[in-house]
Amino acid sequence: MEFADRLLTCSDCGGEFIFTAGEQLFFHDKQFKNDPKRCKPCKSKRAGAKAGAGPAAAGISRTETRTHCSECGVETTVPFKPTQGRPVLCRQCFQSKRPVAEPAAQELPVAAEAAMTSQA
Numbered sequence: 001m002e003f004a005d006r007l008l009t010c011s012d013c014g015g016e017f018i019f020t021a022g023e024q025l026f027f028h029d030k031q032f033k034n035d036p037k038r039c040k041p042c043k044s045k046r047a048g049a050k051a052g053a054g055p056a057a058a059g060i061s062r063t064e065t066r067t068h069c070s071e072c073g074v075e076t077t078v079p080f081k082p083t084q085g086r087p088v089l090c091r092q093c094f095q096s097k098r099p100v101a102e103p104a105a106q107e108l109p110v111a112a113e114a115a116m117t118s119q120a
């Protein structure tokens, strides 16, 4: 069977895209009866939307956990799950505890990250 590139119209964006001979062969091999309906960008957009359930999808939907500062007791949210027995500090306490000049992030890497993101 011979295949030649065909021009199809994307049902999502209405743009034209090429259904290449190679792709047609692939479809033929797989016995797909229908032509592809979407161009590659739209297809990957859809795939991305479907996979969007993952936490890293948008980079925004981080888990915010409500907790209380172990230092002053104020309610605060942290972008991570607080570990049992580990002190969770609110922004202010965290900043006041942290030596200003020292890169002391080694002991509380997550909290340090929290402080950094919260400044934005």
Ligand SMILES: [Zn+2]
Residues within 6 Å of the ligand: 010, 011, 012, 013, 014, 015, 038, 039, 040, 041, 042, 043
């Ligand atoms: Zn499209």
Ligand SMILES: [Zn+2]
Residues within 6 Å of the ligand: 069, 070, 071, 072, 073, 074, 089, 090, 091, 092, 093, 094
């Ligand atoms: Zn506090």
